[in-house]
Every structure is written in structure tokens, then in C-alpha cells.
Amino acid sequence: MQPAKANGSDSKYKWSIHVEVRLQPRATARFETIRNRVDLWLKSFDRINLFSTLSGWEDVPELASSVEKIATSESPCQMQSLPLDEMILHIHIYQPSDGDAYEEFSNNSGGREDGDDTMAASVTELPNRNWEGLWDSLIYESDVKTKLLDYIHATLVLSDAGVDFNLVSWNRVVLLHGPPGTGKTSLCRALAQKLSIRLSERYSHGRLLEINSHSLFSKWFSESGKLVQRLFTNITELADEEEAFLVVLIDEVESLTAARAGAMAGTEPSDGLRVVNALLTQLDKLKHRKNVLIMSTSNLVKAIDGAFVDRADIVQYIDLPPREAVYEILRSCLVEMASKGILIGVAVPPLQKALMYERTAPTGQRTVGIMTTSDPHERSKLVGLRLLGLATQCRVQEMSGRALRRLPVLALARYIGIGKIPDSSEGKHTANADAWFDGMENIVQQQAQQRDKLMN
Incomplete structure (x- = not known):
């Protein structure tokens, strides 16, 4: 979000900064009371750190008794902190x-006793504690997350202004496509969680409804289109609750929207044609509901019917992570293990500092033997350089985000091993940085060999 111009005679531009305040599970204080108290506490500072967890509120009794965490969200501002008078706090x-x-939502019409009662969808109440931190864990090269948030904000502005749909049209449909394992489904869930937080003043709660696409195809001829209609009738009933924001996720949407050209040519069953037509009709009805967002994902975008793609306001390609994103993903893994006492004796530098080390490092500098140096700064530098090297290997092998987050587990299981690393005095198994990097580099090489065998 771009900086907003301040009101009045002040010509400064101010940044919109979002502050998320998570309450304790049993807290009973009114949200507005907590909001006012947090606002008063924040205004006691001259500067506020961006994209960080804030501290100090524990000394305020009204907050300490109800609040669990206060954090500033990511911002397009490149500064690490901003003066309070350059912020608009949300x-x-x-x-x-x-x-x-x-x-x-069972797909059984109720009149048949054939055991065909697969659940057509699952519902998650939002915000949900199980998805805390998911948004921050997703790292992409582009500003796709900000793009999606700004899109939702734009649709709400247009809806609130009563803009004529016949003149300016939007469908509230988003399609994410790309290789498997790039976090498309996770991004949809994280966006639903984020929206339930950002829109908490407008909607009392949120819901994510995940459609099981495969359950909407019946073995009974002509029944599949009716199943789609029945499911969206239930979705419409949920949308009637105007106090809730509803996100509908259609994962692997190509299962529902296989190109109608196949049915027209006789290569696909005509029942599939009815499913596509029913889905498109229901989407057109839902676009007028400002508390509904349709998210969809696909690994095979070319198989999707063109009419569905045309209805998507945003068609976003989610690529495999570039080297810099690989570094951040692996860094978050190592930082987590260090915080839990599994990885010891090392600090993992942030990306920008690691890139600076890389630019200034002597040609051919060895990055092995991290634990042989007693200088903490030099040790952190070697960790950053070695992690950059590992990130390069992973990018060459075109590893997905899902595969990257498995590396520490596989390294522990195969090359470090519970029996090969000592127990600490607290009874925890611990390993140093050299062992972890050796293990992860071996795993990357092994997986490359296995993939070559698979392809040949």
C-alpha cells in the first residue's frame, strides 16, 4: 500500500502501518477497549519498528491481562522503523x-442409499490458531501477498461506494497457478486468515470453505451439475450471514473446470459440461456478495475452461522460489531449530547481511569448519556464506518451498541421526552448524540423483 497524504496543511506522506493484536484465549475484554489502550501505548513511542513483534506492553496492566502478542505487519516501506508522525496506524x-x-455438505442428494455420501467441503472458523504464522512463512520473489490484500481492499472500496456493476465489473475470483509445492493452497489459507484479522472491524469473524472438487462428480448421470448447484446453495446461505467474511477455496480447480471443448468434441462426458456451466452460473451470482471471495488453485492451468479464467480478476503465477527466497526459507528453518535448542552455537544472518558478506568475501574462501572459529561474528559470516551456497544448489535443482522445508528433517534422519549427535544436559539432542549443512547438502545431492533416475 502506498503512503497516504496526511490531512490538513501537513504536506508529508504517511505510511499505513497495520498493527495486529492477538488476545489470550480466555480474554473477555471488549475489542474496542483493547484497541484504544494499544493506540495510547503506541503513541508513547517516538519510533516504531516495522514487521516485528513489539514488547513493553506487558508493563501495562490492562494489556498484560488480555493480550498475547502485538506485532506490526509487513510494509512496502523499506525502512526498519518509522517516526510515529509518519505513520497512519491501523x-x-x-x-x-x-x-x-x-x-x-454431503454430496448425497438424500434419496439414494448407495453409500455415496462423501463430504463436498470442509469449513474452518477464522482467525484460527492453527494457522498463526502461516502468512509470514510464505516467501515469494514478487509482492504477490501485498497485491492480493490490495485487491480485496479495492473491491470493498468499490462496493461501499455503490459503484454500478454494469459499468465497472469485478468478480471476486482469484486464480493461483504454478508448479506443485510452491505454496498456492497455503497462500489461500494464509490470505483467508489475514483477511479475517484485517477486516475484524467490519466482520465479527471469518470462515474458509474448502471444496472437495472430486466429490462433486457423481456416478449417476446428470447428477454432478446438481451437486454443484446444491453446494453453492449452501455457500449462499453462509454468505447470508453478513457479519462473517467467507473465503471459498477451490483447490485443483481444473477438476471442476475441465475445458468444455472436450465435451463438445465428444472426448469428455457431457456431465462434465454441466458441471462447468453450473459452476460459472453460481460464480456470477456470488460476485454481488461483498463478503465473499473465491480463491482457486491449479497445477494445470491449460486444462481450465477459458470462461473460468476470464472471470478471475487476478490470475497469478506462483513460481519456484528464487535463490534469495530459498535462503529466507532455509534461514527460517534453522532459526526455528536454534530457538528450540536443536541447532546450537550459531546465529543465522538475515539475507541482506549474507549478501554483503558474499560481495566482500575473498575469492575461494572456504566456508567449512564453521565451529572451528571462536569469533561469533566470523562464525555468523561463514553460516551466511554456506547457506547462500546451499540456496544456489537448491535453486539449480528447482526445489519447491515444500521440498525446502523438508531438508532439515531429512538431514536429521539420514545424515545426522539421533544416535550420532550428543544429548545436552537438558536431555535434548543437539547438533552444530557444520553437521546440519553437511546433512542438507548431502540430501540435495541425493535428491538430484534420484530425480535423474526418475526422469531416465
């Missing part, structure tokens, strides 16, 4: 649910 109070997803 404070969002939320209390996440502990509940798991529950299944709803």
Missing part, C-alpha cells in the same frame, strides 16, 4: 479459534 484486534476444520 490496529486490528483478534482472538483466534482453537477449533479444527469440520466437514459439511
